[in-house]
Amino acid sequence: MAETEAETLLKVRDLCVRIEDARGQVAAVNGVDLDLAAGDSLGIVGESGAGKSQLALALMGLSAPGTRLSGSIRFDGQELVGMAARQRRRLNGPQMAMVFQDPMRALNPYLRIGTQLTEGMRHHGVARGGAARAEACRLLDRVRIAQAARRLQQYPHELSGGMRQRVVLAMALACRPRLLIADEATTALDVTVQASILALLDDIRAEQDLALIMVSHDLGVIAQSCRTTAVLYAGRAVEVGPTATLLTRPQHPYTQGLLRARPRVEGARDTALPAIPGMPPDPRALPEGCAFAPRCARADTACSQQPALCRLSDVRVACHHPGPMT
Known part of the structure; x- marks a missing residue:
């Protein structure tokens, strides 16, 4: 069933992100449409340089200076593109939060964990003093960090990588946001810790009706x-x-290429993974037609025109020659 306007928490339409620097303009995101309901979950995948992180930063209002946004980002009916920075800062924390890939860079090495966990709560008036500290302990317990009161006194370098990632997650959840964006939040973790954090995210999403990207x-x-x-x-x-x-x-041939390139347990160990030929295009000089055409075995003259994202069964595909994997 299609979501109604009232049910959609996040609605993105024709979002473009242009980054200006000394060498010109980089087209990082080009006309993306997304919908996400409260309590729902959306994955964003693609190779490095596909625009994933720039899209996430744009949603949070954290794009770098010199970045220009166009299109529409509506969160709970509010238009975020063009919103004043002060107004956006009121949303970040109580309404929207983000977990970054590298917890050591997301945490301040000079501040204790307790100070960093309670800062957002104090800034947004969620809790102060002893109440904020008690909530910080509860959050550490919630993300399965033992000896929570002791951990509040420690510095980031005293914790393992998995524990630091859990602290960053606890910080993001401190003001009970309605939308959580996790940008490569489990990439640097071993498989066991990764599985634990993914299970934890799923539990929290279900309990708090949290929308997850x-x-x-x-x-x-x-x-x-x-x-x-x-x-x-x-x-x-x-x-x-x-x-x-x-x-x-x-x-889409690109999705099929990504799936073929996944490592598999079965099969001969000395068999090379099938790679997508070629390289992603230079974002400063994107082709006029389908950007994937130079790497695609199905490409023909029709691909000199940019394909629209059209519905095909229960998916939407931007391809002149979509079809099953062969």
Whole structure:
């Protein structure tokens, strides 16, 4: 069933992100449309440079200076593109929060964990003093960090990588946001810790009716965590649909290439993984037609025109020649 306007927490339409620097303009995101309901989960996948992180930063209002946004980002009916910075800062924390890939860079090495955990609560008036500290302990317990009161007195370097990632997650959840964006939040973790954090995110999402956007290059992470998936290439969404369908019956040649390149347990160990030929295009000089055409075995003269994202069964595909994986 299609979501109504009232049910949609996040609605993105024709979002473009342009980054200006001394060498010119970089088209990082090119006309992306997304919808996400409260309590739902969306995965965003693609190669490095596909625009995943720039999209996430734009949603949070954290794009770098010199970045220009166009299009629309509506959160709970509010338009965020063009919103004043002070007004955006009021949303970040109580309404929207983000977990970054590298917890050591997300945490201040000079401040104790307790100070960093309670800062957002104090700033947004959620809790202060002893109440904030008690809530910080509860959050550390919630993200399965033992001896919570002791950990509040420690510095980031005294914790393991997995514990630091859990602290960053606790910080993001401190003001009980309605939308959580996790940008490669489990990439640097070993498989056991990664599985634990993904399970924890799923529990919290269900308990708090939290909307989740998971940005990752790991299709296994997306398969475990997200109901819907959007595949990005050269800043555009090339395939969007239910994760189960997209991973088992992909229609776009790029999605199919990503799936073929996944390591598998079965098969000979000395067999090379099939790679997608060529390289992603230079974002400063994108082709006029389909950006994937130079790497695609199906490309023909029709691909000199940019394909629209059209519905095909229960997925949407931007391809002139969609079809099952061969």
